[in-house]
Amino acid sequence: MSSSARKRTTDRKRDKAPASHALYENPRIYDLGFGFRDIPRECDGLLAIAARHGVKAPRRVVDIACGPAHHLREYSRRGLEALGVDVNAEMIAYARHLNRQAHLAVRLRKADMRRFRLPARVDIAQCLFDSFSHCMTDADAVATLRCAAAALRPGGIMILELTHPADYFERDEKRTVGRWIQRYDDVTVKTRFQTTAIDPVEETYVKSMVIDAAYRVGRETKRIVDRQLHRMWLRGGFRNVVALSGAFEIVGWYGDLTPRIPLSMRPASWRMVVALRRRNMRP
Numbered sequence: 655m656s657s658s659a660r661k662r663t664t665d666r667k668r669d670k671a672p673a674s675h676a677l678y679e680n681p682r683i684y685d686l687g688f689g690f691r692d693i694p695r696e697c698d699g700l701l702a703i704a705a706r707h708g709v710k711a712p713r714r715v716v717d718i719a720c721g722p723a724h725h726l727r728e729y730s731r732r733g734l735e736a737l738g739v740d741v742n743a744e745m746i747a748y749a750r751h752l753n754r755q756a757h758l759a760v761r762l763r764k765a766d767m768r769r770f771r772l773p774a775r776v777d778i779a780q781c782l783f784d785s786f787s788h789c790m791t792d793a794d795a796v797a798t799l800r801c802a803a804a805a806l807r808p809g810g811i812m813i814l815e816l817t818h819p820a821d822y823f824e825r826d827e828k829r830t831v832g833r834w835i836q837r838y839d840d841v842t843v844k845t846r847f848q849t850t851a852i853d854p855v856e857e858t859y860v861k862s863m864v865i866d867a868a869y870r871v872g873r874e875t876k877r878i879v880d881r882q883l884h885r886m887w888l889r890g891g892f893r894n895v896v897a898l899s900g901a902f903e904i905v906g907w908y909g910d911l912t913p914r915i916p917l918s919m920r921p922a923s924w925r926m927v928v929a930l931r932r933r934n935m936r937p
């Protein structure tokens with residue numbers, strides 16, 4: 655087999671990576687397990703990054719692979735128009751349920767990030783919590799970036815939050831913890847999260863997650879086990895797909911969801927956050 659045929663086979667295999675996951679099909683348990691984030695603070699930081707790169711008074715935001723859409727409800731509370739897309743029907747249904755509970759008009763659409771269109775142009779597009787690493791191939795990434803660019807007004811900002819590169823290579827001093835417990839009134843949720851099967855040749859890894867939800871009364875403990883194959887996005891590969899997309903220029907790298915922490919090997923830099931400006935041209 656020639657090397658290009660082998661590459662096509664690998665790309666096809668990656669394209670067949672399951673779009674559905676036990677984790678996302680149980681969105682409340684996902685949400686409880688990963689419920690440690692300070693959403694208002696993250697939104698402050700995201701808006702500050704956008705402002706630093708020229709988007710100072712945004713009116714409309716899209717969250718790509720929005721999951722439960724907590725950031726979108728926070729934006730909506732602040733008077734922004736908020737839109738979200740996610741490929742998973744259960745996740746969208748759960749996010750809509752949270753919208754109704756909060757009496758907030760967040761517009762959600764079930765769509766693949768590689769193929770979505772929006773009814774109106776946005777000022778900010780965001781893709782958080784490593785959702786972009788579901789883009790397994792360069793073609794997936796370019797398609798996603800082009801959809802985001804088509805959704806953004808010229809000069810609009812896209813912000814992606816990815817795993818810090820050191821977390822793939824440092825065995826003992828990872829920036830993220832592997833086990834934690836979240837306690838709620840009705841349920842205690844224990845999560846075990848591991849980055850496994852790191853393959854620097856294929857640039858892939860597997861997120862292995864086991865979540866146990868133990869309810870106080872009336873329901874049996876629910877266990878979710880999920881193994882997700884992801885693309886390991888490092889700076890060089892990411893720069894390459896941005897260039898291939900023809901739609902963006904990279905304007906900033908940060909180590910957290912705030913413009914105050916640059917991307918570096920310092921411990922405070924624990925994520926890889928990149929800001930892109932949509933070029934003033936058709937993607």
Ligand SMILES: C[S@@+](CC[C@H](N)C(=O)[O-])C[C@H]1O[C@@H](n2cnc3c(N)ncnc32)[C@H](O)[C@@H]1O
Pocket residue numbers: 673678718719720721722723739740741742745765766767768781782783784785788
């Ligand atoms: C780790 S969750 C993050 C959710 C959200 N961004 C957040 O910060 O909470 C990843 C999300 O990506 C969605 N997803 C995975 N592949 C997708 C695709 N091809 N298009 C759109 N959404 C996708 C999943 O359904 C899931 O809701």
